[in-house]
Amino acid sequence: MAATLVGGAFLSATVQTLVEKLASQEFCDYIRNNKLNSSLLAELETTLLALQVVLDDAELKQITNTAVKQWLDQLKDAIYDAEDLLNQINYDSLRCKVEKKQAENMTNQVWNLFSSPFKTLYGEINSQMKIMCQRLQLFAQQRDILGLQTVRGRVSLRTPSSSMVNKSVMVGRKDDKERLISMLISDSGTTNSSIGVVAILGMGGVGKTTLAQLLYNDKEVQDHFDLKVWVCVSEDFDILRVTKTIHESVTSRGGESNNLDSLRVELNQNLRDKRFLLVLDDLWNDSYNDWDELVTPLINGKTGSRVIITTRQQKVAEVAHTFPIHKVDPLSDDDCWSLLSKHAFGSEVRGGSKCPNLEEIGRKIAKKCGGLPIAAKTLGGILRSKVDAKEWSTILNSDIWNLPNDNILPALRLSYQYLPSHLKRCFAYCSIFPKDFSLDKKELILLWMAEGFLEHSQCNKTAEEVGHDYFIELLSRSLIQQSNDDGKEKFVMHDLVNDLALVVSGTSCFRLECGGNMSKNVRHFSYNQGVYDFLKKFEV
Incomplete structure (x- = not known):
């Protein structure tokens, strides 16, 4: 089930990459300068675009x-x-460039000898393109039969957060809170205004919202501020919606008006000389202009x-913060057990006394x-009131993504779905690395280069520089984490993020570890050498 929830998103990323490749100037120039049928390529691009717009709808409907x-x-x-077909054309484009250079030092007779065998290649590619167009057009026709439609905007299935918090099940955040x-x-x-911005940064599911809730409901904080407002912003940033929500909380009345200017003016007047606390939970938009527009009506608040903003993205925190960015780290294993047992048994005491086994x-x-914490809470909920050790062992030995009532995947999946298409492929490719594997940045960039993931024809950067930018972007989104063990720079993926990469890659990536069936459609494969390996391990 987990794989089906994200497979469409990964496919959409691949389609987007193909469309961008077909539209690139370098690709178009090569087609025009050779005997390839440009109308077939235009037809292929149109069909891919027609399919791409319904993939989000297909991703949702495939579940049922x-x-x-x-x-x-x-x-x-x-x-x-x-x-594969476009990669073949790309390869031929590179071959022609190399041979053209070589031809400058050869006679015309020798050049004709080298180039003549490839005259038949163009005919083969044209034939393959025709077959591919017909094949994809059949899928485009079937989309209407299946009732697939264009989905406008991002689809969020999450329940919006609120300011309420259950303090009885909180663990391990005392230092963060203080x-x-x-x-x-x-x-x-x-800085120049009376507003201070506290940015809480961390990966999905690490407890940013819960920490903000604890602050919002703290007695000392309540006594300090005249007014408090909580807004769940989420992925779809709409300045009118957010402003209306703030306005309703401040004025204690529902806003019928959709006039952004009048809402901002009235909000500015109502906040004058009031010391307020505003929480913007789950902020994704990293546009400075949008941020400035949002906070401008707030500047007349009391000094x-x-x-408070909570976000998964470093760029968002950097745009907004005036205090040092506060990064939320994962809980310790002991705190995770404490949290899990509270949800499983109702109280930590009962978990330790009545069920010591x-x-x-x-x-x-x-x-x-x-x-x-979201994983500990979810697993604790699954185990609630279960006292049979066999049931607990089943959960221990199960794939965490395939457990019932799983809230872990949706929490982490958002980080993947919000990635640009070029980063989705790079992230999914990382599933070939085992858990706790120390990622070598240079080596990973070279692997991305070899797979053709680094699009650099439209910029003045080398492929290595583009790969560096991609890596830093994944790092800033907490999909890759940095640690400095033993004073050395080290990059790793969180275990559950590694699982997410494995899920979104579907059958396209395979890691040979402890058995498992390898699909015939595998495109990226890795193998970890064991102390004692044997040939049977590689039998398909």
């Missing part, structure tokens, strides 16, 4: 519609074949007013959470 799922699975194979409260009630942290298994399950 087996016909749509089958359509997506078959389309994936066709898209990969189209990718440090942040000191920012909220201090006199520093403001000491604060805005479950603690050893429970601590192993907690370690599997990788320090993410």
Whole structure:
């Protein structure tokens, strides 16, 4: 089930990359300068665009519609074949460039000898393009039969957050809370205005919202501010919607008006000489202009007013913050067990006293959470009121993505879905690396280069420079993490993020570790050498 939830998103990224490649100036110039049928390529691009706009709808419907799922699975194979065809054309383009240089030092007779065998190649490519166009057009016709439609905007299935929090199940955030409260009630942290902005940064599911809720409901914080407002911003940033929500909270009345200017003017007047606390939860937009537009009506608030933002993206935090960015780290294994047991048993005491035989298994399950509170809470909920050690062992030995009532995947999946198409492929490719594997930045960039993931024809950067930018972007989004063990720079993927990469890559990537069936459609393969290997391990 987990793989089906994200497969469409990964396919959409591949289609987007193909469309961009077909539209590139370098590709178009090569087609015009050789005997390739440009009308077939235009037809291929049009068909891909027609398919791309319904992939989000197909991704949602495949969960309950087996016909749509089958359509997506078959389309994936066709898209990969189209990718191979374009890679073949790219290869021939590079070959021609190399031979053209070599030809400058050869006689015309020798050049004709070298170039003549490739006259038949263009005919073969034209034939393959015609077959590919017909194949993809069939999928485009079937989309209407299946009732697939264009989905406008991002589809979010998450419940919006609120300011309410259950303090009885909170663990491990005392130091974070104290440090942040000191920012909220201090006199520093403001620049040219009276507003100080506290940015809480961390990967999906690490507990940013919960930490903001704890601050919002703290007695000392409540006494310090005249007014408090909570807004769940989420992925679809709409300045009118956010402004209306703030306006309604400040004025205590529903806003019928959609006039942004009048809302901003009235909001500005109502906040004058009031010390307020505004929480903007789950902010994704990293545009400075949008941020400036949003906070401009707030500048007349009393000195000491604060805005808290929670975000997964370093760029968003950098745009907004006036205090040092506060990064939320994963919980310790002990804190994860404490949180899991509270949800499993109702209280930590009961978990330790009445069911001592479950603690050893429970601590192993907690370690599997990788320090993410959302994972500990989800697994604790699954185990609630279960006292049979066999049931706990089943959860311990299960793939975390295939457990019932899973809230972990949706939380992390957003980070993937919000990636640009070129980064989706680079991220999914990382699934070939095992958990806890130390990523070598230079080596990974070279691997991305070899796979053709680094589009640099439209900029004045080398492929290596583009790869560096891609890597830094994944790092800033917490999909790759940096540690400095033993004083050395080290990059790793969180275990659950590694699992996410494995899920989104579907059958296109395969890691040979402890068995498993390898699909015939595997495109990227890795093998970890064992102490004692044998040939049977590689039998297909």
